Amino acid sequence: xxxxxxxxxxxxxxxxxxxxxxxxxxxxxxxxxxxxxxxxxxxxxxxxxxxxxxxxxxxxxxxxxxxxxxxxxxxxxxxxxxxxxxxxxxxxxxxxxxxxxxxxxxxxxxxxxxxxxxxxxxxxxxxxxxxxxxxxxxxxxxxxxxxxxxxxxxxxxxxxxxxxxxxxxxxxxxxxxxxxxxxxxxxxxxxxxxxxxxxxxxxxxxxxxxxxxxxxxxxxxxxxxxxxxxxxxxxxxxxxxxxxxxxxxxxxxxxxxxxxxxxxxxxxxxxxxxxxxxxxxxxxxxxxxxxxxxxxxxxxxxxxxxxxxxxxxxxxxxxxxxxxxxxxxxxxxxxxxxxxxxxxxxxxxxxxxxxxxxxxxxxxxxxxxxxxxxxxxxxxxxxxxxxxxxxxxxxxxxxxxxxxxxxxxxxxxxxxxxxxxxxxxxxxxxxxxxxxxxxxxxxxxxxxxxxxxxxxxxxxxxxxxxxxxxxxxxxxxxxxxxxxxxxxxxxxxxxxxxxxxx
Numbered sequence: 469x470x471x472x473x474x475x476x477x478x479x480x481x482x483x484x485x486x487x488x489x490x491x492x493x494x495x496x497x498x499x500x501x502x503x504x505x506x507x508x509x510x511x512x513x514x515x516x517x518x519x520x521x522x523x524x525x526x527x528x529x530x531x532x533x534x535x536x537x538x539x540x541x542x543x544x545x546x547x548x549x550x551x552x553x554x555x556x557x558x559x560x561x562x563x564x565x566x567x568x569x570x571x572x573x574x575x576x577x578x579x580x581x582x583x584x585x586x587x588x589x590x591x592x593x594x595x596x597x598x599x600x601x602x603x604x605x606x607x608x609x610x611x612x613x614x615x616x617x618x619x620x621x622x623x624x625x626x627x628x629x630x631x632x633x634x635x636x637x638x639x640x641x642x643x644x645x646x647x648x649x650x651x652x653x654x655x656x657x658x659x660x661x662x663x664x665x666x667x668x669x670x671x672x673x674x675x676x677x678x679x680x681x682x683x684x685x686x687x688x689x690x691x692x693x694x695x696x697x698x699x700x701x702x703x704x705x706x707x708x709x710x711x712x713x714x715x716x717x718x719x720x721x722x723x724x725x726x727x728x729x730x731x732x733x734x735x736x737x738x739x740x741x742x743x744x745x746x747x748x749x750x751x752x753x754x755x756x757x758x759x760x761x762x763x764x765x766x767x768x769x770x771x772x773x774x775x776x777x778x779x780x781x782x783x784x785x786x787x788x789x790x791x792x793x794x795x796x797x798x799x800x801x802x803x804x805x806x807x808x809x810x811x812x813x814x815x816x817x818x819x820x821x822x823x824x825x826x827x828x829x830x831x832x833x834x835x836x837x838x839x840x841x842x843x844x845x846x847x848x849x850x851x852x853x854x855x856x857x858x859x860x861x862x863x864x865x866x867x868x869x870x871x872x873x874x875x876x877x878x879x880x881x882x883x884x885x886x887x888x889x890x891x892x893x894x895x896x897x898x899x900x901x902x903x904x905x906x907x908x909x910x911x912x913x914x915x916x917x918x919x920x921x922x923x924x925x926x927x928x929x930x931x932x933x934x935x936x937x938x939x940x941x942x943x944x945x946x947x948x949x950x951x952x953x954x955x956x957x958x959x960x961x962x963x964x965x966x967x968x969x970x
Contacts, residue, residue: 504541505540505541505607506540506606507607508607514543515538518537518581526538535547540606540607546952546954548953549562549953550643555611555644556603560643560957561600561604565577566579567581574930577927613645618687620637620638620966621637621638621639621966622644622686622965623635623965623966624664624671624966625901625914625960626660626962626963628659628916630656630957631648631649631657631658631659632648633646633649634956636912636938638965641910641954643954645689649682649684649691656677657675658675658678659673659675660675660962661674661704662705662964663964664966665707665711666707666710666711668966668967669687670684670686670692670711670730672714674702674705674716679696679698679700680695681695681697682694695728695733695734696735700726701718701720702718703716703719703750703751704716704751704752704807708759712729712731713727714727714728714730715755717747717750717751717752722745722748725750725775747773747794749767749768749796750767751765751767752764753765753808755810756810756832762775762777763808763832764808765807767804767806768802770794772787772817772819772830773785787837788837803824803828804822805819805820805822806821807820807850809851811883812883815831815833816830816831816883817829818850825845826847827859829886839886844866844876844879845863845865845867847861849962851904851911851963854969855943856944858904859883860902861879862877863876864916865898870893871894871895874896875919875922876896876897876899877891877893878894879891890946892941894939895939896913897917898922900916902963904943904965906943906968907969909943910940910941910943911940912940912941912963914936914960915937915939915960916936916961917935917936918959920934927955929957931957933957933958934959935957935958936955936957937960938954
C-alpha cells in the first residue's frame with residue numbers, strides 16, 4: 469500500500485481550492501448605478517428622488533411641466549417654462565427654487581419638490597447648488613452649451629429689471645447663460661439696448677440709469693470693458709459694421725449723441741452733439757453704410773434728425789409733411805417716432821410711430837415719405853430678415869389679441885411691397901424686444917409682462933418683480949415652434965442675434 473504525505477502548506481492550499489470550487493460563481497459583477505450621465509452624487513438625488521414614477525421620468529414627464537430628469541441630457545431640454553438649470557448661475561436656475569424650503573437659502577417656489585415626498589436635506593440641496601455653481605457638468609466634466617464657442621449661434625436679451633443679459637442658445641431655444649451687467653452693484657441701472665457687432669464677436673449694452681456702456685465678449689459671455697459716458701439716460705446704440713465705433717443717444721430734453729471707439733473704450737472727442745436743444749429726446753439711431761451720416765428719432769414730435777458729425781451737418785426731417793417739431797412732451801397727435809431701422813440695402817429707413825400706430829417708410833437719400841403702413845397699437849421694436857423680405861414689428865399694447873388674457877401683436881410686413889404678410893396674435897403680453905435668426909430660421913419675441921394685469925409668472929425670480937418670457941416662431945411658417953413659454957427675469961427688453969447672415 470502506497471502512503472501519501474502532505475505538508476501543512478499543501479493541505480491549506482487544497483482546502484482553499486476546494487472551498488472556491490464549492491462557491492457559486494457570479495456570471496457578471498454588480499453593475500454600477502446608472503444615473504444617466506449625472507455625476508453619482510447628483511444622480512443619487514435627481515434620478516432617485518425626481519425622475520420617479522408619476523413625476524419626471526420618461527413615462528410621466530409630459531404631465532410634470534414637460535420636464536424629464538432621468539438623464540443629464542434631458543435636463544438640458546428644459547421644461548414647458550424654459551431652462552430649469554442655467555450653468556454657473558444659482559440665482560436664476562429654477563430647479564433650485566422648487567427644491568428649496570428655506571427662504572434663507574434663496575428663492576422658494578411652490579409646489580415643493582420632490583412632490584408628495586420628503587423635502588431634500590440641507591446637504592442634498594447644497595450638493596445640487598454647488599454643482600450648478602460649478603457649471604452643472606455631466607459625469608465626464610462636460611458643461612452644457614460650452615462647445616463651439618466661436619461659432620455657436622445665440623440670441624442676447626436684456627433684462628431691464630434685473631441688470632442681466634440672458635444668452636439664449638439658438639439651437640435648443642434655452643437660456644444657456646446669464647451675464648450680470650452694470651457698474652454699480654447697489655443700483656438697478658436698467659439695461660436698455662443691446663447691439664452685436666457685425667462679426668458677431670462683441671455685444672454692447674446701454675443703461676437708462678447708468679453712466680457707462682458695457683462690452684461683452686460673445687465667445688466667453690463675459691463683460692470685457694466699460695465705456696464711460698457720464699450721466700445721462702442712455703438709450704439706443706448703433707455699432708459700426710467693422711466694430712470700430714459705437715454711437716448712443718441720451719434720451720433727455722437737451723439730449724446728446726455720443727460716439728466712442730470700441731477698441732480703446734474711449735469717447736471720440738469732437739463727435740458729441742449736445743447742448744442748446746440740438747436734440748430733443750433723441751431715441752432711435754441708425755446710419756448709412758459708411759457710418760458717417762446718422763438718422764435719429766425725436767421721441768416726441770414728427771422729426772428725424774439727420775446728422776453728420778464729421779462735416780458737421782444737421783437737419784430736421786419732417787416725417788409727415790408738417791413743419792418739423794420736436795417737443796419735450798408726449799403729444800399723441802404727433803407720430804412720435806420711436807425706433808428706426810435701415811432696409812438691407814440702406815436706401816430706406818423704417819420708423820415705428822407709437823402714437824399714430826404706423827410704420828412710416830422714408831427714402832434715405834431724398835428724405836421723402838414713401839409709405840405709411842397701419843399697424844397695431846403702440847409699435848415699438850423692429851427686426852429684419854435677410855433670407856425672407858420680412859420686417860417684424862412688435863405692437864406692445866395691441867388689445868386685438870384674440871387669446872384670453874393676452875395683449876400685443878407682431879406685424880410681419882414685406883419690406884419690398886409694404887404689404888402686411890401676417891399679424892401674429894400669440895402668447896404675448898406687451899411684446900417688446902424681437903430678434904430674427906436667419907441661420908436657424910427662427911424669430912424670438914420677448915413679452916415684457918410689465919403691467920400687473922398680465923399673466924402671473926410661473927415662478928418668482930431672484931430679483932423679485934414680474935418675470936417676462938420669450939416665444940419662438942418659425943421664420944418660414946410664421947407659426948409657433950412649440951407651446952413653450954420661456955420664462956426669464958424681469959422685463960425682457962432688447963434682443964439681438966449673434967450672427968446675422970443666413
